[in-house]
Amino acid sequence: MIQEFSVKNFLSFREKQTISFLASTDKKNVNEVTFQPREGVKILKLLMVYGANASGKTNLILAIQALWVLMISSQANEDEKISQYRPFILDEGEPTEFEIIFWKGSIKYKYHVVFDESRILYERLMYTTESGILSDLYERSQKETIKFGSTIRELKAKDKQVFNTETLKNHTVLATLNKKNIQSPSVLVDLYIWIKNNVHGIGSYQNAYEIAELANRDKGVKNFLLEILKKADFNISDVHLVETTLSPQLITEIEKDVNVSNELKAKLLKPQKEILFFHNSDEKAFSIPYRMESAGTKAYFRLARLLLELGNEGTLVMEDELEDSLHYDLLLHFLETFLRTEIESQLIFATHSQMLLSEEWMLRRDMIVLVEKSKNSSSLLYKASDFGLHKNVSLLNAYKIGKLGAKPILGSTFINES
Template sequence: MIRDFWAENYLSIRERQGLSFIAKTKDDFLSYEISPGVFLNKLGILYGANASGKSNILYAIQNVFELLVISRTDINEAVITRPSFELTKTEPTRLHVSFYADGVRYDYDIAYLLSHILEESLYYYPNNSKALFYERTFKGEGIQAEIKFGASLNLTAATKKTLAENTLNNHSVLSAYRKISLKEDILPIASLLNWAVRHVHNINEHQRDSLGEEIKEACGDEKLKRFYLQMLKKADLNINGFRVVTRLKEVPENIRKAITENEMFTEEAKKRMLEPKDSNEIFFVNQSKEGDFEIPIGLQSSGTLHYIEMLHFLYHLITGSHIYLLDELDEKLHDDLLLYFLNVFIYHSESSQLVFTTQELSLLAEDLLNEHRDLVWFVEKKQDTASSEYNRGDSFGLHKNSSLYNSYKIGKLGAKPELGSFFIDLD
């Protein structure tokens, strides 16, 4: 779980902007006690006008974990990042994240230019006491970075040397593990890297292109299938079943002719290309008073398909410990269905976190957010600098009886487009 995060000089974020998931009050469902006395919010919601930069904080969170786990093999490759703020693009980008992995807190900080990492540090809290994991400092182009490992890791001198030699100036020390052979004393590094790979997910990971595979997986997993069917029924979509039909798909005659006549292909290659391939077709069983009937996936509405995609995320959120970043979660969903989705997550998850952007204002009228304003941020782009600002819902000094919805509608919370008159000059 993420404890807190901030970014500086990243996309539309010029000055340091951050999100804290430390719960202001204990709640049995909205927060989780990740460590004795430490409660973290499971939910983070970002509101803002179009082009305000609300999605950019999601990209920054994704990026800091990418930097931790993805290595480079070519020193000429750029550091894994998105562009810095345009007006300060020659200055370093700085990212920070504090998170818990397998119950242990880690604090990671990194500063970098497009060509190389200037410095990074990783601290952790075994037995709740702060200790150095590693720190590195850039020494110059073509020169190995200065790297110091914490004594509590108990790494041998040979392991330290191997890690340092495999750490290029354009990727993190932790990710160098991916380029070396496993050794027994490297377990702390391997465990952390593997945790991040398994539990932190990219923005809207595994959407439309893998929907068919997800349905196929559900057909072979009774628990997963039962979850899908229950959630589809509760969504009032008139869907009470689904199935995957596998058929052999022949190569079209015109393509067969082109392959056969192409002298660049070997006979063996032609044979492989001309063989019929398995093709999966997905059908949903819809119900009516006159009987059930099947509709292929291609004829389902985009809203229905989006909801089914979201069920993949929801299942993993409530059955495991995951961090999901979702952009425009509310897209094409009825507001009641969105609220139902969130309540299922809140009441059935334990140590997962869901951070998402939305334009669905009706959520701001719900007790869920009005009683827990530390779950929501309002993102506004400053007119004088074109930089994004992120303000938490409990930072505006609103009276406890004031509605976030009403306050937002009248402009007290910012994060709204300033449109002016709807009369325009066509000349």
């Protein structure tokens, strides 16, 4: 789980911006919406990002996502550009900087990285040992050897040499584990595997056929997905993944067509997979192909898969416009289900759904991040809880009248046609 994240010179973030995921002193619903990796540390399980179009909402999600990808993505050769380098338009050539404090179970990590399009300029990874004190895992500066912390006793001199040889200038030390099977400290291996398996960026699980195939293989997964869909009032009783074939007459016509290449014929004649959703009615059950289902049904089928993933220990999911194609009540139902059932996972999403601001019975003000453009077009971050509004003041009304900022400044609706 993320405790704190900072970004500088990435997309619309020019100056350093920091956002905390720690819960404020507000005691409302604190047990339901937070997780305590250690006594006294309460981290929010949910963060919603608001702002006008082009303010930087999505860029904040992309920045968090870029950091995780950078940490574990290696390069084949040292001449490849670092794709995560996407600087502020007026600061091209200047380095990008990420800092993050996060928890994997009861272990706290702190990571700082500075890089440009061609090399990692500096990085440092720290973690808490059994004593609870932050200690270095490694530190690396440009053109210097990697300095491993004194707590990494299992790493021998020859292994350190392999790390220094295999860690190219354009990828991180941790990413070296992605390209070579080397003797590495278990704390690094565990961290690498956790990021690879438990951090999910924007648009994860978009392939409905992969979700259906998983459900087809695993009865427990299928039952979970069906339960979520049933509770969401989709009237879906079953999901089948079937193979469809063409009619004999059509097969014969394709085979005889001299204008169709053999390669294309093979593709056309190959059996296709189709997802069928089974529905109940007062008369009888019937099935509808996935492609003919509503956009909302398709969206929630994917969200049900995300809920399954969020049920894994310490999973992080990032989404953009989570409410897309969903009825507001269904969006609320999804968020409430997440908060009530998931313990150690975290969901971060950007949204335009202002009505969520009125759900203060469930969503606290420290869970709401606001993004606004400054006069130099750089994105600024702050929280709704920073304003110190009285608890009886409607957050939704305060946002609507502009007290919280992060709203578009619109011109007149009259158009001069001359």
